[in-house]
Amino acid sequence: MNRTRHPRRRRGVTYIEVLVASLILAVSLCAMASMWYFSFNMSGNTDSKGVAYAVGRHALEEVKQNGFRYAAEGTTTLYYDNTGGSESTTQQSNSVYQVTVSVTSDKLSTSQSGQSVPADDALRTVIVTVSLLTQEGSTPSGTAVYTTGTYLTRSGV
Amino acid sequence: MLRHRAHFGGVLVSTLVFVVITSLILAGIGTYTISHFSRASAESDYSAAMNLAEAGVNYELRNISEDILDSSRANQMHPANGQSGPYSGSVSGLSGTFSVAVTNNPDNGKPWYAPSNMLLTATGTINGVTRTVRCQGARRSIFDNYSFYGVDSTTINGNLVADGSFGTNSPITLDGTSAEVYGPVVFNGTSGSFNAGQATGGVWYQPDKIDWPTVSQIADAVASQKSGTRVTTGTGLAWIKAHNDNAQIMQFSTTDPSISNPTQHSWVSAGLSADSSGNWAIGDKDGLSTFKGLNTDNNTMDAAGASNPRYDQPAVTYTFTNPSRTVTQGEQSLYGDNVLILPGSPTSTPYNYYFDEINLSGTTKTAILVDNATGPVNIWLGTSAAYGSSQDNINGEWFFTKPGDSTTFRFYDAKSGTFDMQGSSMFPGGIYVYNGSGKGTVNLHGNPVLNGSIIADSVTVSGTPFINYPLDMQAANDYSLWYGFLNQWTEVSGM
Numbered sequence: 001m002n003r004t005r006h007p008r009r010r011r012g013v014t015y016i017e018v019l020v021a022s023l024i025l026a027v028s029l030c031a032m033a034s035m036w037y038f039s040f041n042m043s044g045n046t047d048s049k050g051v052a053y054a055v056g057r058h059a060l061e062e063v064k065q066n067g068f069r070y071a072a073e074g075t076t077t078l079y080y081d082n083t084g085g086s087e088s089t090t091q092q093s094n095s096v097y098q099v100t101v102s103v104t105s106d107k108l109s110t111s112q113s114g115q116s117v118p119a120d121d122a123l124r125t126v127i128v129t130v131s132l133l134t135q136e137g138s139t140p141s142g143t144a145v146y147t148t149g150t151y152l153t154r155s156g157v
Numbered sequence: 158m159l160r161h162r163a164h165f166g167g168v169l170v171s172t173l174v175f176v177v178i179t180s181l182i183l184a185g186i187g188t189y190t191i192s193h194f195s196r197a198s199a200e201s202d203y204s205a206a207m208n209l210a211e212a213g214v215n216y217e218l219r220n221i222s223e224d225i226l227d228s229s230r231a232n233q234m235h236p237a238n239g240q241s242g243p244y245s246g247s248v249s250g251l252s253g254t255f256s257v258a259v260t261n262n263p264d265n266g267k268p269w270y271a272p273s274n275m276l277l278t279a280t281g282t283i284n285g286v287t288r289t290v291r292c293q294g295a296r297r298s299i300f301d302n303y304s305f306y307g308v309d310s311t312t313i314n315g316n317l318v319a320d321g322s323f324g325t326n327s328p329i330t331l332d333g334t335s336a337e338v339y340g341p342v343v344f345n346g347t348s349g350s351f352n353a354g355q356a357t358g359g360v361w362y363q364p365d366k367i368d369w370p371t372v373s374q375i376a377d378a379v380a381s382q383k384s385g386t387r388v389t390t391g392t393g394l395a396w397i398k399a400h401n402d403n404a405q406i407m408q409f410s411t412t413d414p415s416i417s418n419p420t421q422h423s424w425v426s427a428g429l430s431a432d433s434s435g436n437w438a439i440g441d442k443d444g445l446s447t448f449k450g451l452n453t454d455n456n457t458m459d460a461a462g463a464s465n466p467r468y469d470q471p472a473v474t475y476t477f478t479n480p481s482r483t484v485t486q487g488e489q490s491l492y493g494d495n496v497l498i499l500p501g502s503p504t505s506t507p508y509n510y511y512f513d514e515i516n517l518s519g520t521t522k523t524a525i526l527v528d529n530a531t532g533p534v535n536i537w538l539g540t541s542a543a544y545g546s547s548q549d550n551i552n553g554e555w556f557f558t559k560p561g562d563s564t565t566f567r568f569y570d571a572k573s574g575t576f577d578m579q580g581s582s583m584f585p586g587g588i589y590v591y592n593g594s595g596k597g598t599v600n601l602h603g604n605p606v607l608n609g610s611i612i613a614d615s616v617t618v619s620g621t622p623f624i625n626y627p628l629d630m631q632a633a634n635d636y637s638l639w640y641g642f643l644n645q646w647t648e649v650s651g652m
């Protein structure tokens with residue numbers, strides 16, 4: 001009796017299968033790494049944006065609190081750490097944020113001793129700019145991450 | 158028969174399952190971080206949009222205040238012909254825009270006119286985020302800043318003491334005396350010095366002269382407000398003359414012997430009327446000699462027509478804090494033939510008493526009792542051909558039923574001549590004598606005490622007057638010098 005011999009199916013994986021799977025895995029791992037990197041940077045950006053917003057808004061509210069009459073004319077600069085704390089007028093080793101407050105009046109009055117203050121009918125422009133001193137997330141150092149401002153006038157809001 | 162399951166593709170399937178699950182997790186994390194970032198960006202944009210909207214409000218308040226008499230300056234929500242519509246602009250150095258408009262009522266479709274309060278509606282827009290705020294703007298009184306102001310000329314020869322700021326559009330003449338200003342001295346749009354006097358608030362130089370309204374312009378505003386329609390420019394004073402409240406002027410009753418103080422209001426009409434030429438005057442030469450006073454010396458009434466009727470006001474003491482000063486007015490008597498009582502308005506709208514002349518000097522005096530305890534009183538001193546710009550004076554006896562209240566009495570003199578104020582009585586409220594350059598002088602001499610503010614084209618001070626500027630000087634009906642935020646900050650839309 002002739003017995004037909006069939007080639008025996010062998011358990012396991014083919015070389016091609018492993019190759020394709022490896023390729024898919026490699027591509028997907030690259031994408032995952034890229035995605036992770038993106039998310040990591042995005043979290044950093046969000047963090048820096050949030051802190052910049054907080055310190056910038058604080059700076060503007062402080063100008064408003066001083067009011068039209070007493071907000072200092074000119075530019076002042078403050079520095080903060082990565083949590084928005086450690087306020088300083090000079091840059092420290094842990095300074096991450098630089099807040100620049102610019103107050104300019106279109107008209108000035110002067111005292112007999114030469115001191116300048118805003119004229120009664122001046123329109124004062126307040127610009128607050130928060131910049132990064134170090135790279136945070138994907139945002140490079142020196143980037144202005146938050147800018148806001150307003151006008152002040154006598155007896156205004 | 159033995160069957161073998163095929164295992165081809167198992168690695169591929171497993172790999173794909175792993176990749177899909179991991180990708181889903183990472184996609185979720187990515188979406189989460191992106192949404193957080195978007196939220197952080199939106200938060201900052203919401204804040205920036207609000208700051209832009211408030212910039213719009215302040216822009217418009219300043220814009221209108223630059224020249225409150227120029228009605229075309231306002232950016233109207235409902236513009237009439239020739240008026241500007243809403244203004245769109247930006248803050249220099251910032252991205253984003255704002256728009257702003259004023260109205261007295263957003264629903265009535267009519268433009269806003271000074272001197273009414275206004276509603277300002279401003280919208281700030283940045284990165285697609287829009288926020289709109291509405292708030293109320295209000296006039297800041299012409300009496301809001303200065304204890305006294307000499308627009309074109311100020312001469313201080315006496316020993317003036319002023320608690321409050323002093324301002325001028327021109328250099329002042331300080332004649333080596335001991336002027337004491339407990340507040341700032343402000344030179345607006347002019348040079349000058351205040352070296353011989355004391356100014357506790359320092360000496361300041363503002364770049365621009367203050368463009369004060371004339372009494373005629375103030376009268377236009379008052380007449381427009383009271384009549385409900387805008388009067389033609391320059392006709393307000395005539396309107397006030399024609400619609401004055403002089404019929405309210407009273408005198409003491411001669412039939413009530415119990416009257417011992419003015420607050421009992423047992424008064425009767427004085428029956429004051431204009432002369433045959435239609436002019437109103439108080440003074441010796443007008444023969445208003447039939448008014449009757451009250452003799453409280455023996456607490457009985459003078460008979461009608463009796464000579465030297467009297468009204469006694471008890472002694473009263475006023476204490477001022479800066480500088481510390483106590484002013485005591487002893488018992489004083491109104492005496493003479495005429496005692497006119499000017500009742501205060503029972504509403505918030507002042508009574509407007511109009512005269513072509515006030516001349517209270519002379520031997521036969523007319524005394525004035527202003528009932529400002531009841532409500533606000535305006536006195537207008539107008540111009541007429543009969544009296545021209547002759548010198549007026551209020552040197553007679555003036556009494557106020559509420560002398561500590563500086564918000565309820567205003568005196569507007571539209572004449573270009575000199576207004577003389579002396580004596581030693583307490584004078585609460587605002588005195589305004591500015592009618593253009595070189596028109597309107599106040600002579601302040603003797604030792605009067607003014608609990609209020611004087612604004613005049615020219616101020617000459619001699620003697621030892623004391624001016625106390627109270628913090629609550631501003632009255633709701635005062636004419637405005639500029640506009641500022643009042644209240645009702647409301648966000649209309651956004652977020």
